[in-house]
């Protein structure tokens with residue numbers, strides 16, 4: 139499978155989010171476009187913050203055992219607590235990692251922020267080691283900003 143270019147993918151996601159009737163639809167379509175657009179994105183999901191837990195929303199890939207993640211736990215919890223994108227090139231070398239699938243080798247977690255407030259996060263796993271570079275961080279931080287707008291309009 140060939141990747142679509144990341145600029146084109148961002149344009150498609152921007153259109154889908156703008157046309158979506160509600161944030162759930164915006165998130166579902168975003169997950170689909172990311173998963174279909176980039177071959178290295180093996181598992182794509184969105185968690186939403188509920189109190190002090192991250193709750194799994196739309197996702198594509200194998201079902202994850204981690205449907206609720208406390209803020210103090212996992213790479214997901216760390217990204218939300220630090221309010222910053224975390225890229226892990228080798229998940230097996232990171233003691234914070236909560237395993238979702240034995241095949242996963244690398245992961246990126248990008249917070250969805252409204253100002254200083256964390257609304258949720260985009261979580262992507264790859265079966266390839268060190269799959270996420272600067273272009274992925276840039277793309278996914280822009281996508282997170284689009285989702286933050288959609289979620290805060292509710």
Ligand code: SME
Pocket residue numbers: 181183202204207211212213214215234235236237238245261263
């Ligand atoms: N790996 C994540 C848990 C979520 S699964 O990857 C879907 C973490 O360490 O927080």
